[in-house]
Amino acid sequence: MGKQDDIFSAGNLSGLPFSFNEEVTEVFEDMIDRSVPGYKTSIRLIEYYAKMYSQDNSNFYDLGCSLGASTKALLDSIQNKNIKVISIDNSEAMIDKCKRSFVSYIEDGYLDLKLEDINTSEINNASVVVINFVLQFLDVEKRDLLIENIYKGLNCGGVLIVSEKIHYESRRESESMFLLHHKFKAKNGYTKMEISAKRDSLEGILVTEPELVHRERAKRIGFRVIDKLMSNLNFSTYLFIK
């Protein structure tokens, strides 16, 4: 585990919008674990389902890989199959740090790490694609195109595992989840000021959609199975099967 996240402990003094820069990269593991309910479970689900749906001689993709927690789950799920993991992020700081932790996997040819915008990535011969808490950071109007591109690059029977922060259609439910999430972060040691400064800095950067939007997008694009694997407060993980 890296350094403890205290980026917002003095409020968001810079007033700058949130970005995955070097400062965030340094504390990222602590930040995501203390902020996202069910994050560790999502990583375990990725390993479990990747094992189940892996196809010999195919590729696994981890889109928006950050420091590679999902990438490690994918690597651990390969068993004896001929599979290459391709992990992509557009943050230079994340990719640099990730490269340092995965040297042997890269040298042995199991992993390819790319500094790239996932909106323009090529996906092909994929049996498993993971997009773990990343879609929420993309422009809303680019999300359909990305999921379509993933669908095209998946082999028949291949899967897309998506985790997202979501919001609810009902205002009452959204507000009650919002309060519970606030309590979750407070329990994990964040002060009221840190929680509110981070919320301000994420305004317009992390844009959630309701579950129905995710389900309908997947259906419209052609996925034949759309299952919810986990729901933890306002965070969910889905399995879409081509």
Ligand code: GEK
């Ligand atoms: C995990 N999946 O640990 N292209 C590439 N990367 C992007 C883009 C983009 N257009 N937009 C955002 N990112 C990881 C956690 S974190 C989730 C993912 C969070 C990257 C961004 O640089 C960051 O590393 C990641 O998506 C989001 O399983 O911080 O809540």
